[in-house]
Amino acid sequence: MLISLDYRSGLPLYLQIVEGFKRLILSGVIAENERLPSVRELASTLAINPNTIQRAYRELENEGFAGSSPGKGIFAVGSNSLKEREAEIIYNDIGKEIQKLLDIGNEFDDIISQLNTRFKK
Amino acid sequence: MLISLDYRSGLPLYLQIVEGFKRLILSGVIAENERLPSVRELASTLAINPNTIQRAYRELENEGFAGSSPGKGIFAVGSNSLKEREAEIIYNDIGKEIQKLLDIGNEFDDIISQLNTRFKK
Amino acid sequence: MLISLDYRSGLPLYLQIVEGFKRLILSGVIAENERLPSVRELASTLAINPNTIQRAYRELENEGFAGSSPGKGIFAVGSNSLKEREAEIIYNDIGKEIQKLLDIGNEFDDIISQLNTRFKK
């Protein structure tokens, strides 16, 4: 199963599905122009309401990760055009977190060295 | 006014209040053992229901930012004991964001240099 | 009825509900990922206000005994992951009680033998 749901996460199911497909598309697991599972098929395998899948797909379209062709299905957009925009969003989020660390008295250089220590493989 | 509310942010009012006091306590604007505004007083100045304030204060207690004495008031915990724990939470959040960047093909060193370029004053 | 209320105990109703569900989850009566009664349903069967149930469920979430999915319900966390943490809390409480006994002049070994006499089946 490519998408997993957590009923206890607090995150709405449709957003969990959206996040799952975003990751699959951005990482290339789902290739450009590849067809996503049909609404009914995915609803069945995930054992949830088709409306929820429908809503997730609508969101993926709105965010530009997929495009639908009525009667034919919904298809993934190529990842290259999306990666840059997604990275921009993430850097923005990290900026907010760094600001919080600065607010409570940390130095920027110390933060960077902490990140190196903690997350560099 | 120490706390400001944004009715259009989507963030629940009680969480906006929690976040506001967290910042005030962590930054030392509210000193250790200083009394927070009373439930009714803050409800009045913010023009919202006392229950919403109550809920925010309860959340601050749960997260260890304040402690209450029924009949006396609610009092701030010292910021020093809280800063380290808070920083840990923030670093953890940044770690997740960095992981997303790595997942879409960025190199760790490039991420760090981006952070330096974007956020170093 | 899984949960019973005592209106004369002095313990707030929402905490009685929390304690009740904690015991049911820790003892495995409520299995992992099992759905708890809906807020409105439980409010109806216990004949109390839905807000009180809501508050109890929120507390269960805060303490890690359950997690919710808006629109779906609230679901129990597995007991195995909780038992160890819960035991730690209880041992800590017992430690405080033992300290009181030591303070009033009892010997540790005498305390242990008292416990054996009183509580060993």
Place this chain on the structure above:
Amino acid sequence: MLISLDYRSGLPLYLQIVEGFKRLILSGVIAENERLPSVRELASTLAINPNTIQRAYRELENEGFAGSSPGKGIFAVGSNSLKEREAEIIYNDIGKEIQKLLDIGNEFDDIISQLNTRFKK
């Protein structure tokens, strides 16, 4: 200062005072028939309302830890007669905690050996 108050503990101030004197009396720091500080004196040193002291002293009398002589003051009862009763209460509390540990699957002998490991000096 023999009695210390914590405005953030959630425990009512009058009970904190009661607990403080109980410990002082049980441990013998306050001797039999020793006079407790006057209401006004203690209220002044603790910087709290005299009514709160009054209430604490009433509670100490009710629980048999002190006796008042109108116009003369309030005096500690001898600790020997109290220790046994207090120990009984504490053993009862520990019994409840042990029951919780049994309920979540621990063996009695394991609990005892845990207590030995954790709390034996």
Place this chain on the structure above:
DNA sequence: GTGGTCTAGACCACG
């Protein structure tokens, strides 16, 4: 239907 937030107003114990 579900959980989550907010308001309004009552009542309680504590100080």
Place this chain on the structure above:
DNA sequence: GTGGTCTAGACCACA
């Protein structure tokens, strides 16, 4: 006066 609990009822997003 203070914080804490509970009820009643409304409205929202989610499934």
